[in-house]
Amino acid sequence: MGREEQVEEREVLDSIFPDEITDNIKDISETEYRISIKLDLPDDDSDEASEPPTLILHVRYPDAYPDEAPILDLSPPQNAPAHPHFAVASDKAQLLKGLEDTIQENLGMAMVFTLVTTLKEEAEQLILDRRAAAARVHEEAILAAEREENKKFHGTPVTPETFMKWREGFLKEMEEKQRREEEERLAEIKKGKVKEPVRLTGRQLWERGLAGKGDEGEDDEGIPTEQVEKIKIEA
The missing domain is CATH 3.10.110.10 (Ubiquitin Conjugating Enzyme)
Incomplete structure (x- = not known):
């Protein structure tokens, strides 16, 4: 079969x-x-x-x-x-x-x-x-x-931790910038390219009626002469 x-x-x-x-x-x-x-x-x-x-x-x-x-x-x-x-x-x-x-x-x-x-x-x-x-x-x-491409258009989320890290770096950067500027200014003074401002004594300030009129936080022993010359011109 x-x-x-x-x-x-x-x-x-x-x-x-x-x-x-x-x-x-x-x-x-x-x-x-x-x-x-x-x-x-x-x-x-x-x-x-x-x-x-x-x-x-x-x-x-x-x-x-x-x-x-x-x-x-x-x-x-x-x-x-x-x-x-x-x-x-x-x-x-x-x-x-x-x-x-x-x-x-x-x-x-x-x-x-x-x-x-x-x-x-x-x-x-x-x-x-x-x-x-x-x-x-x-x-x-x-x-x-x-998604990887879109990451380029998104900044880092701000958190207390990331802000403190940024602040610390920013302050260091500013300090470094001021230090470099001060070093450059002193170098130019030594080379005679820039004259260091002459400061008046306390007696000179008193005789000229400028005693106590210096900028806040400035030593009363003297102020830059360019400010005095400006005052004379305005008078």
């Missing part, structure tokens, strides 16, 4: 497989053949216009088929172009394992058409899942680059 069902199934496979599912079925022996299955995928720019992959399902009937599971194997076509999200060599074990439930559900019945349909759907979904994952990774990379 098993052999009769095997012959009958093989005879009808050519007519029941739609053209878009299989390229061809090639017999190897009376109980063995291989089916070329071309996957159908929506267009996607990330695949760089790569052709949908094709995989070859090898089917061999054991004597008790269909009461016993067929012996299956997968291989790529010769010289098949590489696909960015699929490779028969690395995906074969996963795809064949995905057929185990279908085989158990169909024991006792001709099942090759069902197995091919299931295999095609599983392989297509595998590629679509990987395509979506790659798209998410690409999108996340773009967002990460944008």
Whole structure:
């Protein structure tokens, strides 16, 4: 009975497989053949216009088929172009394992058409899942680059700690600036380029009626002569 069902199934496979599912079925022996299955995928720019992959399902009937599971194997076509999200060599074990439930559900019945349909759907979904994952990774990379770029336009948040650190640095910078300016002024005085202001004595201030009129915090012993000359001119 098993052999009769095997012959009958093989005879009808050519007519029941739609053209878009299989390229061809090639017999190897009376109980063995291989089916070329071309996957159908929506267009996607990330695949760089790569052709949908094709995989070859090898089917061999054991004597008790269909009461016993067929012996299956997968291989790529010769010289098949590489696909960015699929490779028969690395995906074969996963795809064949995905057929185990279908085989158990169909024991006792001709099942090759069902197995091919299931295999095609599983392989297509595998590629679509990987395509979506790659798209998410690409999108996340773009967002990460944008976040890094946006950091250039945001200042450091002001906190008590950051303000005290800035204040300390600012005061040191001002002290250093005053020190440099004083050193430059003294150097110019030594070179004779700038005369040091002459300061009046207390007696001179008193005689000129300027005693006690110096700037607040200035020593009463004298004030710069340029201020005295300014006062005389205004008088």
